[in-house]
Amino acid sequence: MKHTKMTLSTETMNLDFVRKVESLSGSSVRRCFQCGKCTAGCPMRSFMEHPPNRIMRLLQLGQWERILAGRSIWYCASCETCSTRCPNKVDLAAIMDALRKLSWDANGPSKESYVQLANRLFIENIKTYGRQYEMRLGAVFNVKSGQFLKDLLLGPKLLSRGKLKMFHSKNKNITEIENIFNRIEEMRKTVL
């Protein structure tokens, strides 16, 4: 891990953002006393440049830009181990959700956009079909991410065992589902 110097001043401490994280996640950032229990149990810590407890410290210091510049939040598996074990009831998994949402809204696809891309395609599938359509999900992901050859061999194997559906019928209540998306979109513009 490369250690870069961090200058703390009122200019670099952006606490507005931290307040947004707190309100979105419903969890306090100040509670964390850096015991490291979250990181000890986090299965993804070795993939992150800032392990969970450091994310908390950076938030306390208002250094959220460092968090969003990195890939840690996109390597969180949402396994809830951190939230389960925190002695101070910090809901770190919810904080990770809030950070992903704010990053998504502010930056659009980041350099870690594979994860975002997969998430987005998954959600688009719900809007279009009402349910997941695994074959389309995999195919579109591969095309859009430029990984044409990835999992090429897995597809036919799954098909031969009847594990991927070739065709998909839309849910009968698809307009209701679209309406849910639209109403949320509307709320975003006004109240949220």
Place this chain on the structure above:
Amino acid sequence: MNSTNSKLTYSYYPGCSLHASGKEYDISTRGLFKALKIGLKEVPDWLCCGATPAHNVDELLSLSLCAKNLSLADEVKGDLAVACAACFSRLKTTQHRLADNPEKRKQVEHAIAGSVPEKKVKHLLEILAKDYGLEQLQEAVQKPLSGLKVACYYGCLLTRPPEVPELDCTEAPTIMERVIGATGAETVAWSHRLECCGANFTLSRPGVVLKLSGDILASAKAAGADCLMVACPLCHGNLDIRQKEIEEATGTRYNMPVFYMTQLLALAAGVPAAKLGFDSMMVSPLPLLKEKNLL
């Protein structure tokens, strides 16, 4: 047959995977419930619960999709039976979040243009262990699974976070062991029962899956298990479908069949093996089942 059985009737939310890559879970769930004479009726027109991607990018969307499902489910009699650990977690989380947040409830009710009913959501494990009961389950066994060493794999979402699933102890659950133990199977003690398999990275970061799921297989093997038992189609996808890749990446041969819990339970309850989707599994369990005289 005990007449109280017929009193148990549930509405059923299979979730997307159970109609595709996890169809063995669906088939064996239906087979098991039929054998136990527990009623199961699929919620018509249910939609995707949003799983991890929805709450990763938009909590309100995630809550609204689940709320819509709860309202569809409310039209079918009985508590809502959920097979997939991830769907179960999302539906319960939604109820939990809405219970103490009137503001959020209002937004969700606006999004789905209706109210969110109080519907009891139960994972299959809960139905089997608590509603049906372990003693009855033991009585229903026609083919004891004695001699089969099973590693019960919970993964992350069945028991976490503590206040949401209310299924069993968060850090040291035993519900899977108790349920499969009723069939006479032996369960092994192992380290990775509750570790994450990396489900959400299946598509975007397979390297993560190979590492996390590889560790799980290694731990089960070290404990002397013949097979793994799961309660989630995403765990199954990583441990069964990707097992060959994991073997290639780690240079270790596991050949570890990964059963859905309902496959093993239904087999024990006398459902014919041909109706349990064993041929859909990537790592064939047939040699193991033959060796243990279970076919």
